[in-house]
Amino acid sequence: MKFGIYPGCSLTGSARDYNESVFALAEAFELEFTQIPDWNCCGATAAHNLNKELSLALPARILALAEKNGLDEIIVPCAACYSRLVVTQHELKKDPELKNRISEVIEMDYKGTSRILNVIEWIDKYIIPQLDAKIVNQFRYKVACYYGCLLVRPNKVLNYDRAEDPQTMDIVMTKLGATPIDYPYKTECCGAGFSISRTDIVSKLSGKIIEDAEHRGADAIIVACPMCHSNLDMRRPDINKYWKTEYNIPVIFVTQAIGQ
Amino acid sequence: MDNLVKRAKELLENKTVQVVIGYEAGPTGVIRPAFITDPEKAGKLIYNDKCDQNLAVYLTKKEVKNFGKMAIVATLPVMRSIMMLISEQQLFAESIVVLGISADGNLLDIADINIMQGYIEKSDLSNPEKYKALLAELNKLNPEEKFAYWQKELSKCIKCYACRQACPMCYCTRCTVEVNQPQWIPVQANTHGNMEWHILRAMHLAGRCISCGECGRACPVGIPCHLLTMQLTDQVYTYFKVYAGTSDKMNSVLSTFEPNDKESFII
Amino acid sequence: MSDFEPKVVAFVCNWCTYAGADLTGTSRIKYASNVKIIRFPCTGRIDFMLLLKAFANGADGIIVSGCHPNDCHYTSGNFHAKRRWIMFKELMDFMGIDMNRITFSWVSAAEGAKWADVVNATVTRIRELGPYVSYKEMVDKSVEEEVKNG
């Protein structure tokens, strides 16, 4: 089985740890990846606010490249990239005329045949079945599974898990030996794109997410999105300053939890 | 086709069936239908790419049914005809054994209707390749040209009704053309009446035609009347996404509906 | 062709379009007198052969009209009719029989004005198309053929 992987910008930058853990997992579980050659920006988060065709053309080009290289399944670890790619596939499937127009724009034939997996789906499908044979250390911790907004929304398009109180990451973590806590902040906003421009908002919102996890006695917050990670983790000093707290609960990627 | 002969012989010997409907070579080498009732004569059965008659037409004939349980050499169109006949309650699944023939001419193991359904579903159910070109060509004509074409073709019709007799789906014991109160279709052969007849036939086969092309082959004056039903087969698929003869519980297209059936011409 | 008065036959269902046409009357909305109505219980009752018979007997245009989808007095007759007309139209188009001469419409018992519009639009269109010469010629020729062949 040959997968395509679309890393996107985060995984080559601020979320290098995510990237490395995904590849480490793949190696350990003997799953071969091919990085989509000549990949480009997925358009998140600005493109779909500015220009609809651009916001579809960018992901369409990525998908067309994957098709061209015979990659039937693409894993997209970044939740924002995942959302853009799936939304594009959905929009172009719905509207053949638009599909033709976009095909012209990207100067490539786009068919929409690739299956797009987020990291949880990928783990569930390919890692979990081999888990018993390969696992060295069970991840025996109380965890708060934080999904963020993009992994499960828009629910009608993604058709993945449920928008309110999603369960897939909790199930995966349970299989890894962890005990997910009852966590109402699973899909609350972390501040997302305000990461750079309004750190005060990020501090306020992310602070609440961390506070509840700490309060419920979680040992770690598990994420599957580089943006969530950077807001909850990288902005921790700002958060602690804002709330006058000293939170130190670790935020780790779901892939890191397996490799631990 | 040793397998076919062996299987037919077996079926007759152990009295699973009383007749095997298949193909044989006539004295002049012309392929013709064979009705084998004696296991010793099973050797006469042949199958090659000239065996293109849709034998399913015999399944509803009293003379054949009187033999008892029937086995039938069945290419894809025959299998699909069988599905239609069962759906329309003209045939019982338990009264036939299907000696399926694959596209490359080999004997298939069709143990029951479900297996046959599986085989049909895997097959290409659109109109046969060889007719597609002519259909496409006709569709390109403008309305006047189309009308002229069909007038010319249908003027040849002699109302022999061979197209009807050859079609497995035309199993009615009394056809509309035999109704004279009112006289729906003129008795005489003339262009207008012929056209009405062929429209009637095509409409009656809408959603039921399994694209075997037998009507066209049967026509002694060479009217491509199979194109009429095949055109509708295409349209049925375009509009309703179904092909006839894919299950023994087919809902006929014209006797069912979906509330959101799409059309664009009703104002 | 200016004095050509087309003959138009309307096949309508009793519960919606016939009643709608009654309402056109009670509302005193005027429309072309070329159209004559045949009443059926339901569009589901309308045999496609009757449309052909109308052309054969000299109609230049036809209107087929019934209840809007979901409004059928018999709950589903019009849905069956709709499928029938889809197939019929496709076959006619394939054979080059002029479907511009047939108007299919849904006219409810409340749409008296729509009925007048449907009739007027159809009559205007048929007037432009002229008499259905090609079909008439075929029919006439066929009669001759018959006479010739005895």
Place this chain on the structure above:
Amino acid sequence: MARIGVFVCHCGENISATVDCGKVADTIGKLKHVAYSTEYKYMCSDPGQTLIKDAIREHKLTGVVVSACSPRMHEPTFRKACAEGGLNPFLCEMANLREHCSWVHEKNELTTEKAIDIIRTQVEKVKLNSALQPIRVPVTKTSMVIGGGIAGIQAALDIANCGHKVVMVERSPSIGGHMSQLSETFPTLDCSQCILTPRMVEVAQHPNITLYTYAEVESVEGFIGNFKVKIRKKAKSLDEKACTGCGLCTTKCPQKKIPNEFEQGMGMRPAIYVPFPQAVPNRPVIDKEHCTYYIKGKCKVCEIVCPTKAIRFDQPDEILDLEIGAIVVSTGFDIKHADFFPEYGYGKYKDVIDGLQFERLASASGPTAGAILRPSDGQVPKNIVFIACAGSRDPAKGIAYCSKICCMYTAKHAMLYKHKVHEGNAHVFYMDIRSGGKNYDEFVRRAIEEDYVNYIRGRVSTVYERDGKLIVKGVDTLLGAQPVEIVADMVVLATAGVANPGAEELAQKLHVSYDSHKFFAEAHPKLKPVETNTAGIFLAGACQNPKDIPDSVSQASGAAVKVAALFSQNGLTREPLVAFVNRTAPPMYSTCVGCFLCQSVCPYQAIEREDFKTRDGKIIKTVAKINEGLCQGCGTCVALCRSKSIDLYGYSNNQVYAEVVALLNEF
């Protein structure tokens, strides 16, 4: 030889103003087979009708065409007149000269010509009309009411009080339905049990009502007036005649930890049980799924303690065959349960409950004897949140409709809470308050103004537990979409009303349509709200859509009247304009070839199978047959039938063909 009479009406000047009636009558009079043609000012007047009656006798007419207004207006009038004149009424047709000609065209030659064409067409048609007799269908004067909730009870009592027999079939061990679970009812706050139980007893004691509880409809065949129904009486493991209802068995049953359905799982019951103290009939049943004897093969404590030896462990289910003339479906509704609201923690947190559970908490006969106590720890909740529209009007949840009763019962719940917990705070999140109904809005205002219930217009995004409290996060849209967070002790969800489980299956058994939410469909949304598309089957109550008690009861009485009207005569008379499948001499029997495609086009399941058999019973041929009792005469099967074996009286192939020919040809 046909002798047709044509009567041209002037309709005052309505027709004659644009149509030259004299010319019309003259021209028509010259047609072959027209024996008499005349004109008159008002054909529908008494003298006009007399004119027709006299002409029928005088000219020995075999058919009549009244050329006047729309047949939709006066066809019955003139058919009656013809019958009085001695002509079969179905030999009369109308030519619509007014609505379809004189009123819509200008006065000119063409209009008069069109009038002639219209009449000519009807003359040709009427020549082919057949003398028909009205269809008489016998009626079995016993009705069946399916479902013994308040709607079923009302319908049964109304029908029974009209003097007709009623069979009531109830799935559970007692009648009473959801109403018996309710604490108090809006807008009067009178006790539900107090007004319902007398009705339940009346049903049990009414000489015209036969009650089958713990029974289900197995199958329904036949048609209006003549249904054949099979009912499965599930084994109660009890000899009902021997049982005195003393209840000793229920107290001694060792299996006591079964969630009580009547208490919405908030109480426990034994395996042999009476659903609630006021149950009718007040006899226990054994729940075989939980009974130790049925599971493990030993116990039989109930059998040992029973003073009248009424327990029957080996009792089989019983199938009853009934002849029924009309059916009232009143199977009620259900509410959405757990897992539907993960965001509200329903099913996850004990103190998030639904409206019916709250009813039981508030009920004097409920698990807490009427005290509002939270299920988790039995404490009195100081802060309670009610969430209206939990699922309803929420297309994302698949339910776009309004459940109608929730606004009112939520107000009632909040009020009941405030009456019982004076120091407590009640909050209601709502989208809109829909309180249309007599004294309904006043009731809601009372909750707000007199009982100080805090109404917050906005939706709740999530409910979660933290430190033993329920955090309700919502929004107040009247305060500029201000986020609201309430720390509550208990949350009550007004979950959407949905169709009962099994509704779809029952609808299919009854051949009744249902909507995409599995609610039963009425025959017409405005004018036939009680009828279904199957003649003789009527709807009452919330099985059609969520309804409150007054609406259910009104509809039940409406359904009862429909049944009583049907039973008021000895048979049904129907217009004979129905389809028929031809019959010919053997060995053909019919030109029908038995493809039965007509069966799937028929909206009324009116097409049956008829077998022709040899003397020794071997089937020669199976052909279609129309059930005249069910056929409504749409004719869809006629147009579909390829062999033209089906035809329709009144609109036969011959007639419509003749109309087309006549309309287009002058002869």
